[in-house]
Amino acid sequence: MAVLRGGVIGCGFFAANHLNGWAEIEGVEIVAVCDRDRGRAEAAARRFGIPAVYTDAEAMLAEAKLDFVDIITTVPSHRPLVELAARHRVPTICQKPFAERVEDAEAMVAACRAAGIPLMVHENFRWQSPILAVRRKLAEGAVGRPCWARISFRHAYDIYAGQPYLLEEKRLAIMDIGVHVLDVARDLLGEATRIYCATQRIDPRVAGEDAATVTLTHAGGALSVVDMSFAAITDPDPFPQTAIRIEGTEGTLELETGYRLKLSRRDGSRTWSVEPPVPSWGERPWHVIQDSVVNIQRHWAECLRSGTEPATSGADNLKTLVLAFRAYESAERGHAVAV
Ligand SMILES: NC(=O)c1ccc[n+]([C@@H]2O[C@H](COP(=O)([O-])OP(=O)(O)OC[C@H]3O[C@@H](n4cnc5c(N)ncnc54)[C@H](O)[C@@H]3O)[C@@H](O)[C@H]2O)c1
Known part of the structure; x- marks a missing residue:
């Protein structure tokens, strides 16, 4: 099984759950992290043994040879980052809430569709x-x-x-x-x-x-x-x-x-x-959330390998x-x- 190379954008509060989760998914390796706050990106890279650190998402998408990117930032950055990933034709996961306006969500869905890449919203509940x-x-x-x-x-x-x-x-x-x-x-x-x-x-x-x-x-x-x-x-x-x-x-x-x-x-x-x-790596009372992060990540890896649409695709989450x-x-x- 070829390893899927993932990159993470956003190393704040919730990212540790994603990074711990990815470490549990067979055949996935997070090879690069990005945060515009360099200290946060470096701390995540150190903690999870990730080789490449970026403060600029565009540079990471251009250089890191990614099979997918996992965007774990707050909502105002979702549209620019998803559109950037679509321009680089990198399959994309975006945290919730997907967008602040319907137009933004529609634009993200359209950009990924036009680029021929899957888009999944990390809707883990x-x-x-x-x-x-x-x-x-x-x-x-x-x-x-x-x-x-x-x-x-x-x-x-x-x-x-x-x-x-x-x-x-x-x-x-x-x-x-x-x-x-x-x-x-x-x-x-x-x-x-x-x-x-x-x-x-x-x-x-x-x-x-x-x-x-x-x-x-x-x-x-x-x-x-x-x-x-x-x-x-x-x-x-x-x-x-x-x-x-x-x-x-x-x-x-x-x-x-x-x-x-x-x-x-x-x-x-x-x-x-x-x-x-x-x-x-988890703790109560967060375990129900942490377990769901691993479940949705496993689903994403299976969808990426089989070419099937994720259950919580961008188009689904728009609804x-x-x-x-x-x-x-x-x-x-x-x-x-x-x-
Ligand atoms: N699904 C869940 O169960 C769950 C739980 C908690 C939070 N969330 C969601 O996760 C998202 C992130 O939440 P958080 O609490 O980790 O936020 P946070 O503010 O702690 O972390 C976000 C990080 O993204 C970085 N960032 C923002 N824009 C960037 C850009 N353009 N390029 C590079 N880095 C950038 C910030 O510097 C920050 O370090 C939110 O949308 C939140 O709603 C989901």
Whole structure:
């Protein structure tokens, strides 16, 4: 198996999870790192034994002979970096949120399509082991036809300590976590046709909304409530777990905090533990996220080798992004909007 040579752009808070993850993927080697902050790039290179260090993404793409690039920067740099990678015809992974505007996401998808390279958004929530378990049960028909669902991400963990830039975001909860949970709703229940959203700003330190409640009507007729809060105090704090309840014609599936998956049917119930392993390099409570990073990276390597489209391709993630923007539109107008 030929080794896939990868390059990383962005060596900040979340990049350590990607770099640790890549080290677990057989047949992938990260050969170059880039950060416009040289100290961060050098520290990552030292820690992960990466030979080449750049502060300029263009120079890395021109020189490093990459089979793919993994962009782990915040959203304003996504479009210029993805377009740059497309000009160099290097298959690209881009972190979420994909873009700040639909036009930017469309331009990135078009640029990669024109260059003939795959583009995947690192939308990792649907790759979390407990959520994959929910998906499998649904596919087996465990609840019959899904009618109603709740997908919920609520906590009061101090996310601002590691990601201080979030305090300044005018569009906070929906762009940061809403894109993840809306994507899970699409993945489990199909596309939405109508959306209603109300937002709240609870913590006075934040510039944007830190809670949102969204109602979706799905094309198949199911309804879902997708809710999130960064200011929901619970003991023990469930961060970063997603709680899911899906009611169907034959039963109900519940992914409860504590990683219990429960299936109730008329003749009784069963419960499974779906807690993911803690990677050797990982730690609680982040292990569910860290495990999902490895899962999506493995998927990318398989797609790259087989020439298949990643599940969370740029074109797919554009639909999640449109949902997020429609959520803001609904909240501003105070009524439901079509998707
Ligand atoms: N999928 C997940 O579970 C998850 C979790 C946390 C963060 N994220 C996302 O990851 C992204 C990065 O977040 P973070 O917390 O690591 O941010 P960060 O600010 O800590 O790190 C980003 C790094 O990118 C570098 N950078 C920015 N533009 C650059 C450019 N043009 N060229 C080279 N380097 C550049 C910065 O210098 C910085 O070191 C965000 O979009 C965030 O939403 C995803």
